[in-house]
Amino acid sequence: MQHLCNDTAINVAGLLKVQTGQVREFELALDRFPLDVGLFAVDVAGELRLTRLRDGIMARVTVAGTVDLECARCLRVYQQPFDIAFSEEYRQTVDVYTGAGVEAEVATDEDTARIDDNHLLDIGEVLRQEILVALPMRPDCGERCPGPDLAAIRWSGDDEAPVDGRLAALARLLEERDGE
Numbered sequence: 001m002q003h004l005c006n007d008t009a010i011n012v013a014g015l016l017k018v019q020t021g022q023v024r025e026f027e028l029a030l031d032r033f034p035l036d037v038g039l040f041a042v043d044v045a046g047e048l049r050l051t052r053l054r055d056g057i058m059a060r061v062t063v064a065g066t067v068d069l070e071c072a073r074c075l076r077v078y079q080q081p082f083d084i085a086f087s088e089e090y091r092q093t094v095d096v097y098t099g100a101g102v103e104a105e106v107a108t109d110e111d112t113a114r115i116d117d118n119h120l121l122d123i124g125e126v127l128r129q130e131i132l133v134a135l136p137m138r139p140d141c142g143e144r145c146p147g148p149d150l151a152a153i154r155w156s157g158d159d160e161a162p163v164d165g166r167l168a169a170l171a172r173l174l175e176e177r178d179g180e
């Protein structure tokens, strides 16, 4: 098995020259993989399996890793694990022997993943989207979550920070209690 370290693009010129159905397997390791502005997946590790198709290559990816997210309850940053598997078909755009364009009709489809003119197959964009989709809509640091930081809510002031209505009411209660 070959290694793909801190890179998501593979030169598949060799695989494009073999028979349909042939497989290449890679061990994938990414120390830090950007997902969005200020958002990264770290310690991403898994496997990438490429299968030669008649007009392209099927990439099968299984990876796990973590993303630093902010807990929606306590607002602390925690490590959210993810473990995903997906397949994506990459169309061949140029003939590996002649360099001539192939499958011209496919090129008009914006959503089709492609192997580029230099025979590079890059799983980066699909991987990025798949990890984002796997993350929880409401990040939660888990059973050990201490819950909302009441002290912070109390001192943030009612008129400044927008606070959840129930929390604001709770903060006012605490202030009243302190005043007694």
Ligand SMILES: [Zn+2]
Pocket: 071, 072, 073, 074, 075, 076, 140, 141, 142, 145, 146, 147
């Ligand atoms: Zn939490």
